Amino acid sequence: MEAALAALADPVRLTLVRELAGSDEWSRSCGSFDVPVGKAALSHHFSVLRGAGLVEQRDEGPRRVNRLRRTEFDARFPGLLALVLRTDPR
Numbered sequence: 001m002e003a004a005l006a007a008l009a010d011p012v013r014l015t016l017v018r019e020l021a022g023s024d025e026w027s028r029s030c031g032s033f034d035v036p037v038g039k040a041a042l043s044h045h046f047s048v049l050r051g052a053g054l055v056e057q058r059d060e061g062p063r064r065v066n067r068l069r070r071t072e073f074d075a076r077f078p079g080l081l082a083l084v085l086r087t088d089p090r
Helices: 002-009 011-021 039-051 070-076 080-085
Strands: 055-060 063-068
Touching: 002 011, 002 039, 011 039, 011 055, 011 063, 011 080, 039 055, 070 080
Parallel strands: none
Antiparallel strands: 055 063
């Protein structure tokens, strides 16, 4: 749980997770996210999310696409992802 919370504490990674949550699985390539970081930093952020078990990636031709591992993550940490994805701060 510590790795997951650390991964989600970063605003860029939180943005990535929230955008993935609102997208169809395997529909978002790494370069399709509007985040204020370069390619190397974005690669690092995805690495942290993969290490925490939040994201899965696969190559489709020249693109690397992503999916949020919502079902797997919810089974391991019930309710945590739903709490993080809430837009209402209460």
